[in-house]
Amino acid sequence: xxxxxxxxxxxxxxxxxxxxxxxxxxxxxxxxxxxxxxxxxxxxxxxxxxxxxxxxxxxxxxxxxxxxxxxxxxxxxxxxxxxxxxxxxxxxxxxxxxxxxxxxxxxxxxxxxxxxxxxxxxxxxxxxxxxxxxxxxxxxxxxxxxxxxxxxxxxxxxxxxxxxxxxxxxxxxxxxxxxxxxxxxxxxxxxxxxxxxxxxxxxxxxxxxxxxxxxxxxxxxxxxxxxxxxxxxxxxxxxxxxxxxxxxxxxxxxxxxxxxxxxxxxxxxxxxxxxxxxxxxxxxxxxxxxxxxxxxxxxxxxxxxxxxxxxxxxxxxxxxxxxxxxxxxxxxxxxxxxxxxxxxxxxxxxxxxxxxxxxxxxxxxxxxxxxxxxxxxxxxxxxxxxxxxxxxxxxxxxxxxxxxxxxxxxxxxxxxxxxxxxxxxxxxxxxxxxxxxxxxxxxxxxxxxxxxxxxxxxxxxxxxxxxxxxxxxxxxxxxxxxxxxxxxxxxxxxxxxxxxxxxxxxxxxxxxxxxxxx
Amino acid sequence: xxxxxxxxxxxxxxxxxxxxxxxxxxxxxxxxxxxxxxxxxxxxxxxxxxxxxxxxxxxxxxxxxxxxxxxxxxxxxxxxxxxxxxxxxxxxxxxxxxxxxxxxxxxxxxxxxxxxxxxxxxxxxxxxxxxxxxxxxxxxxxxxxxxxxxxxxxxxxxxxxxxxxxxxxxxxxxxxxxxxxxxxxxxxxxxxxxxxxxxxxxxxxxxxxxxxxxxxxxxxxxxxxxxxxxxxxxxxxxxxxxxxxxxxxxxxxxxxxxxxxxxxxxxxxxxxxxxxxxxxxxxxxxxxxxxxxxxxxxxxxxxxxxxxxxxxxxxxxxxxxxxxxxxxxxxxxxxxxxxxxxxxxxxxxxxxxxxxxxxxxxxxxxxxxxxxxxxxxxxxxxxxxxxxxxxxxxxxxxxxxxxxxxxxxxxxxxxxxxxxxx
Numbered sequence: 001x002x003x004x005x006x007x008x009x010x011x012x013x014x015x016x017x018x019x020x021x022x023x024x025x026x027x028x029x030x031x032x033x034x035x036x037x038x039x040x041x042x043x044x045x046x047x048x049x050x051x052x053x054x055x056x057x058x059x060x061x062x063x064x065x066x067x068x069x070x071x072x073x074x075x076x077x078x079x080x081x082x083x084x085x086x087x088x089x090x091x092x093x094x095x096x097x098x099x100x101x102x103x104x105x106x107x108x109x110x111x112x113x114x115x116x117x118x119x120x121x122x123x124x125x126x127x128x129x130x131x132x133x134x135x136x137x138x139x140x141x142x143x144x145x146x147x148x149x150x151x152x153x154x155x156x157x158x159x160x161x162x163x164x165x166x167x168x169x170x171x172x173x174x175x176x177x178x179x180x181x182x183x184x185x186x187x188x189x190x191x192x193x194x195x196x197x198x199x200x201x202x203x204x205x206x207x208x209x210x211x212x213x214x215x216x217x218x219x220x221x222x223x224x225x226x227x228x229x230x231x232x233x234x235x236x237x238x239x240x241x242x243x244x245x246x247x248x249x250x251x252x253x254x255x256x257x258x259x260x261x262x263x264x265x266x267x268x269x270x271x272x273x274x275x276x277x278x279x280x281x282x283x284x285x286x287x288x289x290x291x292x293x294x295x296x297x298x299x300x301x302x303x304x305x306x307x308x309x310x311x312x313x314x315x316x317x318x319x320x321x322x323x324x325x326x327x328x329x330x331x332x333x334x335x336x337x338x339x340x341x342x343x344x345x346x347x348x349x350x351x352x353x354x355x356x357x358x359x360x361x362x363x364x365x366x367x368x369x370x371x372x373x374x375x376x377x378x379x380x381x382x383x384x385x386x387x388x389x390x391x392x393x394x395x396x397x398x399x400x401x402x403x404x405x406x407x408x409x410x411x412x413x414x415x416x417x418x419x420x421x422x423x424x425x426x427x428x429x430x431x432x433x434x435x436x437x438x439x440x441x442x443x444x445x446x447x448x449x450x451x452x453x454x455x456x457x458x459x460x461x462x463x464x465x466x467x468x469x470x471x472x473x474x475x476x477x478x479x480x481x482x483x484x485x486x487x488x489x490x491x492x493x494x495x496x497x498x499x500x501x502x503x504x505x506x507x508x509x510x511x512x513x514x515x516x517x518x
Numbered sequence: 519x520x521x522x523x524x525x526x527x528x529x530x531x532x533x534x535x536x537x538x539x540x541x542x543x544x545x546x547x548x549x550x551x552x553x554x555x556x557x558x559x560x561x562x563x564x565x566x567x568x569x570x571x572x573x574x575x576x577x578x579x580x581x582x583x584x585x586x587x588x589x590x591x592x593x594x595x596x597x598x599x600x601x602x603x604x605x606x607x608x609x610x611x612x613x614x615x616x617x618x619x620x621x622x623x624x625x626x627x628x629x630x631x632x633x634x635x636x637x638x639x640x641x642x643x644x645x646x647x648x649x650x651x652x653x654x655x656x657x658x659x660x661x662x663x664x665x666x667x668x669x670x671x672x673x674x675x676x677x678x679x680x681x682x683x684x685x686x687x688x689x690x691x692x693x694x695x696x697x698x699x700x701x702x703x704x705x706x707x708x709x710x711x712x713x714x715x716x717x718x719x720x721x722x723x724x725x726x727x728x729x730x731x732x733x734x735x736x737x738x739x740x741x742x743x744x745x746x747x748x749x750x751x752x753x754x755x756x757x758x759x760x761x762x763x764x765x766x767x768x769x770x771x772x773x774x775x776x777x778x779x780x781x782x783x784x785x786x787x788x789x790x791x792x793x794x795x796x797x798x799x800x801x802x803x804x805x806x807x808x809x810x811x812x813x814x815x816x817x818x819x820x821x822x823x824x825x826x827x828x829x830x831x832x833x834x835x836x837x838x839x840x841x842x843x844x845x846x847x848x849x850x851x852x853x854x855x856x857x858x859x860x861x862x863x864x865x866x867x868x869x870x871x872x873x874x875x876x877x878x879x880x881x882x883x884x885x886x887x888x889x890x891x892x893x894x895x896x897x898x899x900x901x902x903x904x905x906x907x908x909x910x911x912x913x914x915x916x917x918x919x920x921x922x923x924x925x926x927x928x929x930x931x932x933x934x935x936x937x938x939x940x
Contacts, residue, residue, distance in 0.1 A: 136748065136831040137829045138751065138830060183695060191672060192695070192697075194701070195672050211913045212914055214829075214890045215829035216828050216891030217827055217859060217860055217861060218658065218669070218827055220912050221936075221938075223704045223707055224914055226671050226707070227705045230700075247751075247753075248754075274614055278724075278725070316754060316756055317785075318781060318784075318785035318786060319779060322779040322781055375696055376693065377614075377692065377693055378614070378615050379612070379614040379615050407694045409695045442693070443693050443696075444693050444695070445698050447693075447695040447697065448697055463689075463698075466686060469685075470702065471689065474921065474924070477921040
């Protein structure tokens with residue numbers, strides 16, 4: 001366990017200093033030396049010297065992404081400035097059978113951009129031009145290294161913004177968002193990255209440049225774009241993205257509501273959604289998360305609250321006024337003891353500051369912590385939160401909850417002190433048990449952070465071998481050589497030449513009525 | 519067909535599914551006669567049928583309720599029609615989670631009835647009456663509501679598929695937020711049954727609006743229509759739909775739908791009337807033809823049905839090019855669709871000369887393509903299908919062929935119906 005003070009660590013299974021699956025996922029240093037050298041020569045011919053890094057000390061800079069527990073030094077780093085340069089490097093990788101991993105800003109939380117020791121890291125941070133803001137089309141055309149928040153900054157003057165807002169939006173890149181199908185607090189109403197990316201130029205794992213989708217909707221043919229978004233860099237590298245811009249709302253109201261318990265806050269959330277009101281966001285923090293946020297940013301949340309909800313309503317003024325009255329009434333009915341409406345931008349910012357700083361703030365109350373990301377049906381919230389509390393008290397491991405309550409996307413923060421023997425392992429066990437809770441409640445093992453290297457081992461808990469095998473048919477179509485971010489997402493690679501197994505009957509679990517074939 | 523032993527195939531199919539019959543004239547797929555029809559009741563039976571079909575080299579054309587089987591190109595062969603109409607149950611409506619889990623053969627209307635009882639709706643407009651869930655997914659139909667809630671790709675959360683080799687696979691899940699694994703649901707949406715058979719689907723639902731109103735305003739030219747659409751999409755009244763209709767007689771209408779709370783809708787209707795200016799009128803019910811495809815659905819004499827897409831800024835030149843091309847060719851043209859989303863449908867008379875239709879298709883397609891979009895001939899008589907490029911240019915077609923090759927290497931699922939002869 002390499003977690004240090006305030007560092008987020010793995011959400012995955014119990015691990016020693018060297019994660020057991022890391023070799024299969026990340027390769028051995030020194031492998032492919034001839035191929036790496038050949039790709040390096042091609043890269044140097046294509047781009048300036050500063051765009052190709054092979055010095056060991058400099059390579060170390062790229063050894064991890066936002067999930068710093070996993071570290072692998074890449075064999076070569078390239079920083080292309082154009083599609084042609086990037087495609088040339090990928091073509092060389094394909095020719096020499098060298099694996100490559102794409103990286104945007106490196107903020108991912110599942111190790112999706114963890115390098116290969118025997119491969120090339122393709123960093124898109126020098127492809128950072130906002131090519132076009134097309135107000136009449138409500139679209140923007142972006143290079144992959146463009147920072148998420150910069151899209152909104154470029155469009156605000158035209159009355160528009162880019163809706164997906166992961167909490168890292170000040171530094172995360174559009175290319176990374178596309179690869180991970182990133183979410184954010186406001187996807188409750190506006191959807192995820194996949195709902196907002198309408199087109200992409202893709203460099204395939206063979207180094208071909210293809211256009212998927214574009215300015216117009218419903219391009220004829222298979223929706224390859226929809227499959228590429230969220231594929232975590234395993235189907236190629238996007239070199240441009242055409243995204244939807246959303247009209248700024250006429251009115252926004254942000255509400256901070258204090259409850260005595262997470263049960264009450266969860267019930268209020270269900271009541272709001274059930275009433276037909278669709279807020280832009282409903283975020284929940286429990287007492288421990290509030291304590292951490294207060295210590296870090298003094299956000300002045302209601303004193304003595306067992307839970308708070310941050311509820312944001314936006315839209316036409318006439319609708320927001322009605323929705324606000326409805327939300328206020330429902331919160332009061334479900335035990336809210338304090339409700340505060342932000343009256344100006346400063347107050348709104350302070351409410352959000354407490355929420356958005358919560359992950360980092362947990363470093364104030366615990367030297368180490370695991371950020372978990374799981375999804376449950378919203379109606380199961382109170383039950384699952386109680387089960388998490390039970391897990392916490394029976395194991396003695398503290399868990400702070402900060403999450404997107406409106407869509408049931410939990411982010412339990414599992415706290416521990418790595419200086420204490422066994423504490424890391426105990427925390428990993430609680431973290432894993434929380435994922436099991438999500439699965440048994442019909443949920444998902446990740447809502448927005450991705451599978452990456454961290455949760456590949458959990459995929460068989462959610463999917464059958466046949467499910468995973470079928471997904472990998474797509475992989476084989478795009479990447480028959482298995483060189484595009486290999487070792488991520490899937491627990492075991494599929495050999496693309498093999499003949500799919502023919503089963504004579506339905507899946508045994510389905511046949512026995514033990515599993516739902518949905 | 520000569521290589522197939524029909525009796526052996528029938529026996530194998532019958533052991534997988536009790537309902538196997540000889541096909542009749544009504545089972546023909548876009549003019550291609552079918553040999554056998556089977557109606558499985560479960561995903562497991564569907565898997566058994568597809569295994570049997572694989573074992574005997576049968577081509578398989580999946581059919582929901584048969585309302586759009588004439589779309590796209592005719593299949594090269596249709597040995598077996600896989601009829602999903604007996605898989606017609608709404609399996610679970612989790613109202614509190616705004617989720618519905620349904621079998622693929624279920625009528626969209628039945629899904630709406632079930633979820634409507636809880637004040638909810640599946641925001642997938644039934645643009646072809648009588649559609650099943652699976653058929654709507656396979657052809658990616660959409661209607662006016664797409665402007666705000668999107669299309670099938672924005673609503674489908676989980677899917678169960680049966681592959682050509684009979685293997686059952688699922689992707690996605692039952693929760694609104696989920697990034698685990700590849701999104702195979704998006705891959706099969708609009709795939710015309712050529713990748714796998716959809717047997718079950720899970721969708722997110724939306725609350726039914728408490729109030730709804732419609733505002734219409736006439737227009738005379740393509741530029742006027744596009745200006746009205748731009749006014750609405752840039753406004754902050756958040757219209758639920760912005761539709762354009764341009765009739766054969768030259769009468770044009772922009773239609774706007776507003777949904778929400780009674781007081782909110784009233785205020786937004788007033789704002790919309792002001793934005794659209796002289797001639798705008800509000801009504802409580804949708805204008806005639808709202809959300810219905812403009813071509814006449816007649817099995818014996820199909821009209822030509824076109825789907826046009828473009829970037830929003832291309833709306834005026836595309837409308838203009840289509841009208842001019844039709845006038846020059848002497849063919850009456852009706853245009854209708856979600857102008858605010860850059861999608862239009864066109865209808866040409868069934869008896870229009872083939873050359874004239876081809877000319878309209880070519881000129882209009884040029885305009886669509888120039889503005890980032892495409893033109894697809896969804897529906898057409900056989901003579902027209904033979905004379906025009908149904909799908910038009912398809913970027914990334916090689917990659918699509920490779921996907922098909924992985925999922926259905928023997929090309930037995932609806933061969934030839936889709937882009938590039940897939």
